[in-house]
Amino acid sequence: MNTETSSYPISLAQWSLHRTIRSGDLDPLDFAGTTRSQWDIGGVEYVNTFFKDKVSDQTYLLELKKRADDHGVKSLLIMVDNEGHMGAADEQELKSTIDNHRRWIDAAKLLGCHSIRVNAQSEGTADQQRDRCTRGFHALMEHADEAGINILIENHGGLSSNGAWLSSLIRTVDHPRLGTLPDFGNFILDWNTGESYDRYLGVSELIPHAMALSAKSHDFDQEGNETGTDYPRMLAIAREAGYDGWVGIEYEGETLSEQEGISRTLELLVRNGCHTT
Secondary structure (H helix, E strand, O other): OOOOOOOOEEEEEHHHHHHHHHOOOOOHHHHHHHHHHHHOOOEEEEEHHHOHHHOOOHHHHHHHHHHHHHOOOEEEEEEOOOOOOOEOOOHHHHHHHHHHHHHHHHHHHHHOOOEEEEOOOEOOOHHHHHHHHHHHHHHHHHHHHHHOOEEEEEOOOHHHHOHHHHHHHHHHHOOOOEEEEOEOOOOEEEOOOOEEOOHHHHHHHHHHHEOOEEEEEOOEOOOOOEOOOOHHHHHHHHHHOOOOOOEEEEEOOOOOOHHHHHHHHHHHHHHOOOEOO
């Protein structure tokens, strides 16, 4: 790969439209069609909480897949939240967590996704949390192997937002289907104090294991640049590491409408060498 000129395909994370979906103005079944018709984006990343009661509903999932296929949109991954702690210390809690995530692995396979995104939540010291998460991921990877689905951990608060800790967890589990989904902006170590981890260092540490990449955005200046993240610098880190996947728009701002925020992020990514499909 030519790291100077590699152009990444752009996808859209469903979370970018969470207010529109929750208000009832967008049916989750229409997400892929809207992604194509409004922004001509050819890849989508689903969020499980918008169809959590449908995880085992094959009729619903096949309809979701059909609508994406009908618009020439690739279903890339499902972001999975609120299904238990992968680093649970209690045996029964861990078993429930693994069972819950297995269902989403099956749903991802039916949709034609390559991955599910999970969280590495636990408690205890850094070493204890690594050990507990290692046990949980070892248990989950057997089903991931059987289904042919990758498991991606996002920096999503707590120790998972410490790039050194999360990359060490990936190395410890040491499984080819376990990787990361680095998020440009989720490097908050403590939501109460606002303590954060350097986002550029964090992405540099996580990108060697990345199978997806989240371009988080909140606000933009008059030149159209994201005010909290240097996008050219982030994309340069990805290119220099040889990353060759999709870059997902995840607008989370409140100043602009979700639609305008997505459009601004799309323009910024295109200006920096990414492309729609």
